[in-house]
Amino acid sequence: MPDRESLDGDQLLLVLNALANPHRLRIIAALADGTNYVSQLARDLQLSRPLLHMHLQRLEAAGLVEGHIEVSDDGKAMRYYAVTDFAFGVDAAAIAEAARTLTKSEPTGRTKGK
Amino acid sequence: MPDRESLDGDQLLLVLNALANPHRLRIIAALADGTNYVSQLARDLQLSRPLLHMHLQRLEAAGLVEGHIEVSDDGKAMRYYAVTDFAFGVDAAAIAEAARTLTKSEPTGRTKGK
DNA sequence: TTCACCTGTCAAGATTTTCTGACAGGTAAC
DNA sequence: GTTACCTGTCAGAAAATCTTGACAGGTGAA
Numbered sequence: 336m337p338d339r340e341s342l343d344g345d346q347l348l349l350v351l352n353a354l355a356n357p358h359r360l361r362i363i364a365a366l367a368d369g370t371n372y373v374s375q376l377a378r379d380l381q382l383s384r385p386l387l388h389m390h391l392q393r394l395e396a397a398g399l400v401e402g403h404i405e406v407s408d409d410g411k412a413m414r415y416y417a418v419t420d421f422a423f424g425v426d427a428a429a430i431a432e433a434a435r436t437l438t439k440s441e442p443t444g445r446t447k448g449k
Numbered sequence: 450m451p452d453r454e455s456l457d458g459d460q461l462l463l464v465l466n467a468l469a470n471p472h473r474l475r476i477i478a479a480l481a482d483g484t485n486y487v488s489q490l491a492r493d494l495q496l497s498r499p500l501l502h503m504h505l506q507r508l509e510a511a512g513l514v515e516g517h518i519e520v521s522d523d524g525k526a527m528r529y530y531a532v533t534d535f536a537f538g539v540d541a542a543a544i545a546e547a548a549r550t551l552t553k554s555e556p557t558g559r560t561k562g563k
Numbered sequence: 564t565t566c567a568c569c570t571g572t573c574a575a576g577a578t579t580t581t582c583t584g585a586c587a588g589g590t591a592a593c
Numbered sequence: 594g595t596t597a598c599c600t601g602t603c604a605g606a607a608a609a610t611c612t613t614g615a616c617a618g619g620t621g622a623a
Contacts, residue, residue: 385573430481435478498600525600
């Protein structure tokens with residue numbers, strides 16, 4: 336397990352958003368038990384496959400899980416996902432630091448872009 | 450500063466949801482610089498007062514900030530907010546642990562309630 | 564071929580969240 | 594009185610998120 340990471344504002348926000356959902360917390364918990372492929376994971380968690388797909392992409396975009404194709408013995412291509420070694424601490428000081436590099440919805444010169 | 454807290458699933462989710470917003474990160478950052486009252490904070494952050502009010506409530510519900518009424522010299526009642534001493538770590542193991550006590554959107558016996 | 568799996572995508576509806584403008588009340592100062 | 598602050602709330606629009614069902618493709622096995 337790596338040392339505690341230091342994320343910039345946008346990264347932190349991306350991660351927090353990825354974690355702020357019960358399904359996604361369960362997905363991480365399930366993958367922490369061991370790597371798994373999409374369809375099986377969907378059955379385990381009782382989620383529709385398209386829904387799980389979307390949640391996995393959100394988690395992967397935040398760098399919390401990683402997927403890779405693996406060809407099974409009988410030639411089927413399966414996408415296996417595993418959790419990454421992420422670890423970070425959250426307190427007021429860390430947030431104050433991160434907030435300085437936030438590019439979204441700034442008071443001036445907003446990057447919003449409609 | 451207190452030791453790293455250990456939150457149950459629902460608490461953790463509440464906190465993560467509270468933090469998963471750029472405005473709210475900025476609010477915490479601003480309050481980390483020093484306590485402040487609502488109207489002034491709204492001007493500093495360039496947010497409408499009703500909007501800030503909503504965000505503050507979300508943060509307070511998660512236990513990240515605390516507000517109290519303070520009567521100024523000239524008799525006006527102002528609501529001052531300050532950050533609390535929260536601190537917690539996030540990694541796959543912590544999430545796996547917390548996920549076990551999640552009550553929302555469970556596979557069976559959902560608590561959804563419409 | 565048909566079946567049972569796997570993968571991925573899309574459109575569109577349902578639900579939440581975010582945000583604003585308008586309104587209510589209060590005090591002190593001019 | 595009016596003005597200038599402070600507080601709080603509400604309804605409703607706007608935007609983002611979540612979720613499902615249907616469709617596309619692929620493989621190997623019976």
